[in-house]
Amino acid sequence: xxxxxxxxxxxxxxxxxxxxxxxxxxxxxxxxxxxxxxxxxxxxxxxxxxxxxxxxxxxxxxxxxxxxxxxxxxxxxxxxxxxxxxxx
Amino acid sequence: xxxxxxxxxxxxxxxxxxxxxxxxxxxxxxxxxxxxxxxxxxxxxxxxxxxxxxxxxxxxxxxxxxxxxxxxxxxxxxxxxxxxxxxxxxxxxxxxxxxxxxxxxxxxxxxxxxxxxxxxxxxxxxxxxxxxxxxxxxxxxxxxxxxxxxxxxxxxxx
Numbered sequence: 001x002x003x004x005x006x007x008x009x010x011x012x013x014x015x016x017x018x019x020x021x022x023x024x025x026x027x028x029x030x031x032x033x034x035x036x037x038x039x040x041x042x043x044x045x046x047x048x049x050x051x052x053x054x055x056x057x058x059x060x061x062x063x064x065x066x067x068x069x070x071x072x073x074x075x076x077x078x079x080x081x082x083x084x085x086x087x088x
Numbered sequence: 089x090x091x092x093x094x095x096x097x098x099x100x101x102x103x104x105x106x107x108x109x110x111x112x113x114x115x116x117x118x119x120x121x122x123x124x125x126x127x128x129x130x131x132x133x134x135x136x137x138x139x140x141x142x143x144x145x146x147x148x149x150x151x152x153x154x155x156x157x158x159x160x161x162x163x164x165x166x167x168x169x170x171x172x173x174x175x176x177x178x179x180x181x182x183x184x185x186x187x188x189x190x191x192x193x194x195x196x197x198x199x200x201x202x203x204x205x206x207x208x209x210x211x212x213x214x215x216x217x218x219x220x221x222x223x224x225x226x227x228x229x230x231x232x233x234x235x236x237x238x239x240x241x242x243x244x245x246x
Contacts, residue, residue: 014200018155018207022145025182049149049182050215056208058201 004067004076011084015058020088021049027078033069035079046079089205090240091213094193098123099169100229100236104177104190112177113138113156116192119169126194130162134194148181152224153214155207157193166202168193170232172223188224189214213239 012020016039028035028046035046039061044051046065057063063083067076082088099119106112117134120126126134137158141147148154154177169192176186191210195203214220219239226232 015204017200017204018147018149018157019145022149022182029182050151050153050211053149053207053211054215056204058204 002068002070002072004072005064006067006076006080007062007064008080008083010057010059010061010063011086012088013059013086015061016052016055016063016083018049018053020082020085021052023082023088024052024079025049027075027082031069031071031075033067033072033075035068035075036066037063038066039063089202089209090244091209091236092240094166094168094202094206095170095191095236096123096125097233099125099167100232101169101171102226102228102232104171104173106173106177107175108177109142109179110139112171112173112179112190113142113192116156116169116171116190119171120167120192120194123169125163125167125169127162130160134158134160134162138192146180146182148179148187149211150181150183150185151214152176152185152188152220153191154179154181154187154189155191155193155210157195157203157207159195159197159199159203161197163194163196166193166195166199166206168206170236172226172232174224189220209243212243
């Protein structure tokens with residue numbers, strides 16, 4: 001089982017606010033992989049909007065996602081695309 | 089940042105009456121107007137931007153919580169209010185649960201930082217199931233205010 005760990009610089013103009021957090025959870029929920037996201041010294045479940053919001057990750061902050069499962073590659077790619085989307 | 093910095097003691101309701109999404113957002117905006125956090129003349133516009141934000145995707149974040157929020161020029165600083173619906177309201181939450189606890193936030197245009205910090209703070213508060221249950225069961229505004237004060241102090245000391 002592949003485990004993918006990726007450090008991502010958040011590029012969403014308003015940071016990881018409610019909308020990207022909801023979209024993040026929607027992506028994670030589509031797949032089987034287990035996802036966590038860390039920032040600011042905290043690690044939270046990738047299926048919890050509330051958890052993701054507690055990170056308070058602003059634009060320019062570094063977060064780390066860990067994706068564990070058979071479909072980890074595609075999940076990590078989709079999540080990275082979301083967090084680096086300058087229009088979300 | 090403390091919760092009481094953006095939620096004034098008066099901007100609290102322990103018993104929201106509305107039955108649907110638009111109704112509850114209107115009731116919360118009225119609460120902000122009654123506490124002079126927002127000018128009555130801006131009500132229509134403020135409701136418009138909040139509903140437009142909901143149309144992009146629900147601000148219900150699961151576990152019975154919704155955080156309707158938007159930006160508008162009628163406010164110079166981050167303002168908010170807190171309401172509890174005993175019955176719960178269908179807010180199109182991803183987890184399918186009815187929303188009971190509502191934090192409504194209005195921020196000035198061009199402010200990302202405080203907004204994000206407030207969302208983080210509220211999430212940290214409500215991550216605790218015990219806090220959610222206490223807020224839902226609060227018998228009046230005074231009790232809600234007490235919970236927020238206690239939790240503000242607890243969260244600051246972490």
